[in-house]
Amino acid sequence: MSTIGKTLNQFIIESQRAFPDASGDLSGLLNDIGVACKQIAHLVTRSGISGLGGYAETHNVQGEPQKQLDILSHDIFVQQLGWTGHLAAMISEEIEDVISIPTRYPRGQYLLAFDPLDGSSNLDVNVSVGSIFSILRCPDSTTQPGMKAFLQPGTAQVCAGFTVYGPATVLVLTLGNGVHGFTLDRDVGEFILTHPNLRIPQQTAEFAINMSNQRHWDSPVEKYIGECLAGADGVREKNFNLRWVASMVAEVYRILMRGGVFLYPIDERIRQQGGRLRLLYEANPMSFIVEQAGGLSSTGEQRILELMPTELHQRVPVILGSSAEVARLIRYHQKPE
Numbered sequence: 001m002s003t004i005g006k007t008l009n010q011f012i013i014e015s016q017r018a019f020p021d022a023s024g025d026l027s028g029l030l031n032d033i034g035v036a037c038k039q040i041a042h043l044v045t046r047s048g049i050s051g052l053g054g055y056a057e058t059h060n061v062q063g064e065p066q067k068q069l070d071i072l073s074h075d076i077f078v079q080q081l082g083w084t085g086h087l088a089a090m091i092s093e094e095i096e097d098v099i100s101i102p103t104r105y106p107r108g109q110y111l112l113a114f115d116p117l118d119g120s121s122n123l124d125v126n127v128s129v130g131s132i133f134s135i136l137r138c139p140d141s142t143t144q145p146g147m148k149a150f151l152q153p154g155t156a157q158v159c160a161g162f163t164v165y166g167p168a169t170v171l172v173l174t175l176g177n178g179v180h181g182f183t184l185d186r187d188v189g190e191f192i193l194t195h196p197n198l199r200i201p202q203q204t205a206e207f208a209i210n211m212s213n214q215r216h217w218d219s220p221v222e223k224y225i226g227e228c229l230a231g232a233d234g235v236r237e238k239n240f241n242l243r244w245v246a247s248m249v250a251e252v253y254r255i256l257m258r259g260g261v262f263l264y265p266i267d268e269r270i271r272q273q274g275g276r277l278r279l280l281y282e283a284n285p286m287s288f289i290v291e292q293a294g295g296l297s298s299t300g301e302q303r304i305l306e307l308m309p310t311e312l313h314q315r316v317p318v319i320l321g322s323s324a325e326v327a328r329l330i331r332y333h334q335k336p337e
Ligand SMILES: O=P(O)(O)OC[C@H]1O[C@](O)(COP(=O)(O)O)[C@@H](O)[C@@H]1O
Pocket: 064, 093, 115, 117, 118, 119, 120, 121, 210, 246, 247, 248, 249, 264
């Protein structure tokens, strides 16, 4: 039977058949996430009409201004997932502490880390935004999980995914056995498997970095980007293309479709805070997806999935995408000269 045309729910149930002892919690949780993403997709599409595209006059835990839709998307995740009995606790970009499941609801065996709306500065200019999520096992389901429960390396992720709310809404998922993309069919209200077994081409001639930070970069990144910009006349002997959407979800989606390398490296401006992107709900889930699609993901010095987190909202440098390019960047970090 062809895999094209399968709904997200069918796909999850089928993939869980390999685990006859599974409780059904993971299937239920992923189904709930799909519903939350459909609700957010609806809000995002209507934000111009409803007037919800603007700022909320509040700031998140990292001091960044929040859009109204950052807060609403966070609320949708919490309301959709908090009571169905699949989760032990959650963390969100928008909230400082662990979000506990109210005691009146059953508590499940999984932990969820999520960025409810990634790239939200793009909302009012009608450019793609998205949601990112990472699922971990709760180390001890007998007690209320605190911060420590979430401090697991990315290699411990059971599942990771993201949804891009673009011209089409697409949910990308890995359960540790390849990467699959599901497009929302708004007529029937279901995510349909449209992109099974995504693979990132090893080679690429496309890079994504915020060039306005160039004067702050460290030498390995300066060297790599300099060589890309030199094009066919330089040591790489080929012309490169530059893209920067400022929505990580859109950049990673593009890399899954046609290859490329994405960099949000450490630089002088953000050295103190450890990087720009957040480890638990941005870098780890995206790294899991990229590696599962045959790419690589690194800080430049270390594999991101092997970092041992020390804080819920920890930031890290991120270099991910086509394996040949990321490997080259890792080499440049080892030998900056
Ligand atoms: O504006 P900059 O510095 O280029 O940053 C863009 C980056 O910030 C992010 O938007 C951060 O995500 P949030 O919108 O969830 O804070 C990434 O998606 C993107 O790669």
